[in-house]
Structure formats: structure tokens, C-alpha cells
Amino acid sequence: MVTIKDIAEMAKVSRTTVSRVLNSSGYVSEDARKRVEKAIEETGYIPSQHAKSLRTKKTKIVGVILPTIQTETSSRIVTGIGEELSKHGYEIILANTNLKKEKEIEFLELLKVRRVDGIILIATNTEPDLVEKIKDINIPLVMIGQAVDGVMSITYDDYNAARELTHTFITKGYREIAFIGVDETDRAVGYLRKKGFLDEMEAHGLKVNEGWVQEAIFDIDSGHDAMERILSSPSVSDQKSVPKAVIAVTDRLAIGAMSYLKKEGIRVPEDMGIAGFGASEIAQYLDPPLTTVDNQNEKAGEKAARQLINRITGREYSEKIVLNYRLIWRKSL
Amino acid sequence: MVTIKDIAEMAKVSRTTVSRVLNSSGYVSEDARKRVEKAIEETGYIPSQHAKSLRTKKTKIVGVILPTIQTETSSRIVTGIGEELSKHGYEIILANTNLKKEKEIEFLELLKVRRVDGIILIATNTEPDLVEKIKDINIPLVMIGQAVDGVMSITYDDYNAARELTHTFITKGYREIAFIGVDETDRAVGYLRKKGFLDEMEAHGLKVNEGWVQEAIFDIDSGHDAMERILSSPSVSDQKSVPKAVIAVTDRLAIGAMSYLKKEGIRVPEDMGIAGFGASEIAQYLDPPLTTVDNQNEKAGEKAARQLINRITGREYSEKIVLNYRLIWRKSL
DNA sequence: CTGTTAGCGCATTCAC
DNA sequence: GTGAATGCGCTAACAG
DSSP, X not given: OOOHXXXXXXXXXXXXXXXXXXXXXXXXXXXXXXXXXXXXXXXXXXXXXXXXXXXXXOOOEEEEEESOSSSHHHHHHHHHHHHHHHHTTOEEEEEEOTXXXXXXXXXXXXXXXXXXXXXXXXXXXXXXXXXXXXXXXXXXXXXXXXXXXXXXXXXXXXXXHHHHHHHHHHHTTOOOEEEEEEOTTSIIIIIIHHHHHHHXXXXXXXXXXXXXXXXXXXXXXXXXXXXXXXXXXXXXXXXXXXXXXXXXXXXXXXXXXXXXXXXXXXXXXXXXXXXXXXXXXXXXXXXXXXXXXXXXXXXXXXXXXXHHHHXXXXXXXXXXXXXXXXXXXXXXX | OOOHHHHHHHHTSOHHHHHHHHHTOSOOOHHHHHHXXXXXXXXXXXXXXXXXXXXXXXXOEEEEEESOSSSHHHXXXXXXXXXXXXHTTOEEEEEEOTTOTHHHHHHHHHHHHTTOSEEEXXXXXXXXXXXXXXXXXXXXXXXXXOOOTTSEEEEEOHHHHHHHHHHHHHHTTOOOEEEEEEOTTSIIIIIIHHHHHHHHHHHTTOOOOTTSEEEEOSSHHHHHHHHHHHHTSHHHHTTSOOOSEEEESSHHHHHHHHHHXXXXXXXXXXXXXXXXXXXXXXXXXXXXXXXXXXOOHHHHHXXXXXXXXXXXXXXXXXXXXXXXXXXXXXXXX
């Protein structure tokens, strides 16, 4: 492998001079520059980022820890992050936990070994050991999706989105509304979206029957099963109170729910209104097209990257950003 | 930042000894080891991978270049790659071209700067400048999805999958079959799948009308439009020959086509059979569920990673691997 | 404008 | 069993 030393010798200058033309820093005579460039050209020399990093203490790498890349949410966020980072000459090291929580902490360690300049964590929980680890990692870090005191974050306005969505269901005349949520250790998706729903229902004096609120995991089948549980809960079986609508906290859960409804011959939206969250691409092609909440994931990724870079480079940055959302009304209710 | 030198001083040994316990190489007395470990524990010392890389010439990083991460195909491949690499202590640097071809070459450069140990390229084309660049990059590289002479690759059996799919359409009684493809510079998806289709049709003496073969780009809307073009092509408009089935080269294109059919009141599969490629998760939840070809993307990723590591570490590896596929029959035909 | 000197943090001889 | 010496490839004072 050809090194800076070889170039220096070929161009009959010192390594310093080569370094100068490489980084276009300091003065270098036209003549010397030419010779250096020629040598680089001839040899195909490419400077080693490692040696450079060792010296400068900057790696120009950002670690991205995520729970899975196989959801539109994640992949969009990553696209946004990548887009923004590459503008500034940073690369991404991808750390995919595949939904194994313990790996989050492992990866934090690992990224530290790699001396990344910053970390972006697409978070699924805010558990104490994770937060503790984050706080003593001593590398600029921003979380996406969850907010924690003392940690930079980009979050969605989950609570208000859920309220507004619920509100609109109500103003459209729905009064019996069911809910498919997820585990509340996911504070944003599990807790806040559910709370928004419940608070809005309560504000309107509407009752949410036991059995109407079901918990699922993040996949389509789970939405299917949750819908089934809702429709076979005691008060429903007695025909005393059948929900007329259902809100699912992700589009995938909504798709699963729809598939159950279709199987049972329950028409959407005539017999049951439905909405999801996430604005997945497929939502608009469903039959009927699914009402959903667009959280602007790419933008979340971009903002996270931008704020992180600001922080890394000592510029001003926002500690917390809450993105606004957009309700997309379609025919499913 | 605490370094190996600090640990050495604290433990009253030389840096060499610290290095030894770090890498569990060579002899080190129980006593010395204890002291070193204690010092590491107390300081939270983490060795710098950069310094190590500079010394050992190994980064334990693999670069992954991909056209987009927002398709199931890509994200699954990446999951497979990540899964396998992490078993061996490698990390991924993600290079997302966002469908900009020129960036592929740019990223190759960049990964060279980073001195990655290997590169995995999820390829969309096999154009000469790309191939040339690959060949003189001098870093072990494996392509996924496209085959090129002299380059390691993992590919799908696109040609035969297309033939077999077509064959089954035919044995089910379909004789008028249309086709939605993509640009043939994508040799695997664009050229081979189309050729498989055409060859099989020809082998059965079936005619493929002009206008029945349309070219789309990789998104849902494009599938919709292609379907529209097929059904409004001259021979179809004359009612002389309306296709009774359509094969799309990706599930997304098939979904787009289905949405057009639904809009036009054309029933699937009664009026028109349809199939896609890719075994996307959503395919089974469509109405009707979509027949598709599973080409095991995670496995492709895993194999690519494994072969690459074999190559990097000087073990035996396969230059070319062609994965088998699996037809998934559902109600859409 | 340019070169000399001095490390960055680590692994690897080679002695002891 | 252990340590001193050396250098990986690069940048950053500091002199000239």
C-alpha cells in the first residue's frame, strides 16, 4: 500500500507538504503541488482515514443503532440520516439489534471502541440501564422516537397525534372505538399513543369497554389476532357493545386487523372504521385505502443527523425537537 | 481518553503486557493480569480500534453499497449480512446510493479510504466503468443480485424462476400472458426475468402480443401505469386479444397492477391472474393474496457475508453462488 | 512557502 | 514471563 511517505519521496517534498495539498491547508507553491498531484495520480494513492483519525481524534463516522431495518419507519429514518450525513462527509456504521434489547448496550460499547464521533439511537424503550449507559458513554448521542431527560432527542408528537386522530373519529360520529396498542415500555408508541386515545375518549365522555383495548407486538399477524380478541371479548360477544371503529398504533397492525375483518365479512368502513400510524407506502393501496398518521420519518432522520453534527462541531443545537405530524384521511373511515 | 499507556502505568507493567492481556496472547503471570484487569475496570478503558487497525491493517469493517434501503429486498439482505458479520466481529458501513448510479463508484472510493476489509455490493447494473472500478479497487468484494466475470457473486436464479413461474401459469390454462418488467441494464431483474418469460412462452408456442410487455420502474405507481398501458394497447382495445394474466418482476409492481385492475373492476384471479417476485411480507395480506417468488434475501446476505469473510481470512470460498428460489402459490391466479 | 520533529494508540519483534 | 524499542500513516507545532 502506497503511503504519504512514498508520495513525498516521489514528489521530492516532505510529508508535511503532501499533507498540505491533501487537505488544502496552508501554503503550497504551485510547483510543489503539481508534483505531488502527479505522484498521487500515478500511484493511485489513497490516504488512510485510520491514521488520520488516530491523529485528529475525529473519525467522521456516526453509529446508528436500530431495532430492525425491516420496517418502513426505520428504513426511512436511516435514509434521512444517510442523506444528511453524507453531505457533511460522515459515514454510517449500522448496528442492528434485531429487536434484542440487550444488544443496544452492547452496541454502545462497540461504537465506543470504534471511536465514532456521534451516535443516533432509534429507540424502542427508555429503560434505566440503557439511559445510564447513554449518559456515561461520553459520545454525543441523539435518540429518535423517545424522549429522555438529559439526552438529545427527536420525537414525534405521539400523544397529540393520537388525540387528534381519536377526535376526528368522534366528530365523524364514531363513539365506540377500540384500540390496538403495544407494550408500554415503548413509551412513545405504547404509552403515549394509548394515553392520547384514552384521554380524548374521556374528554368526550365516551366509554372504552374492557376488551376493546388490546396489546399486540409489531407485526401484521399480531394485529390480526388483536382484532380477533377485540371482537370476541365478553361485552362484544353479548352484543351489548360492538365497537364501530378501531385505531391501531402502526399501519402493520391496522393491516392485520383489516385482514381479520375481511375474513369475517366485516366491511370497512361501513361496519368498522380503522386507522393506523406511520403512513406506510402500502397504506394507500389497500382496499380501502388506510387512514394514517404521517410522522415524516426521513425528516426525523435528517434532523437527528443535523443536530448531532451541530453538536459534534461545537455549533448551536437543539436539545429536544418534537416533529409535527400530518393526518392522512382516506377511505378506511 | 485513557490509553494503554495509562493502564500500563497504573498496573506497573509495560504496555506490552497490557496488550497481551487485551488480546490474550503470549504468557502473562496471574498477578500481572489481575493488576491490569483492575486498572481497566477502574478507568473504563476501551482500546482504540483505530490505532489497532493502523497497526494490524485490519479494520473489521465491511462496506455495504446499496441502491436504496427502502425496499424489502434490500433491508432483508442487509439484515442477513449484519447477522452473519456480527458473528465474526465485523461491523457494517452503510453506503446508500439512493438510486444514483454514479454514487456507486464514489462509494467504492470512499470505502477504500476507510480501508474496509471487504465490500458487499447490492448491484443494480453491471456497467463497464463500475466493473472496471471493482476490479482495480483491490479489496475483496462480492456482488449480490448480478453476476460479472471475475467478480464474486451471490445471485438468484432469475431466469429459471421466471420460466417456472410462466410454465405454471401455462399449465393452469393461461395462454395470453402479459409482462411488466424493468430496464434491461438491470441484467438480473430486467433482462433475465423477461427472457425467462419469453423463452417459456415461445417453448409452448404461445404468442406474446406487442403491447403486452411493458417496462416500469421500481415503484407501485409504475406498476399501476404499466398495467394500464397493457390494457389500452391496440390489440387489446380491439378486443382481439386481451391478456388473461400478468407477471410482474417485483411484488410492488404487481401491487400497482392490482390496484389498477381493482379500479377498473377487473377481478383477480377470475378475469386476470397475476404474480410477482420477492415474497414481500404484504403479499400474503393482499386481496387476493399474491402469488410470488421467494428468493430468500436474508440468505443471500448471509452467504455473501460468509463468503466474503472466508475470502478475507484466506479460507476457501465460492466464487459464484446461485441461490435457489421457491414459488409461493396463492390465490391471485 | 517548506521541512524537521514529535507524537496519536497500539502490536510486534527481539532481547532479557 | 516481561519490557524496550520500533513503526503503522498521518497531522500539527515550530522553525526556518
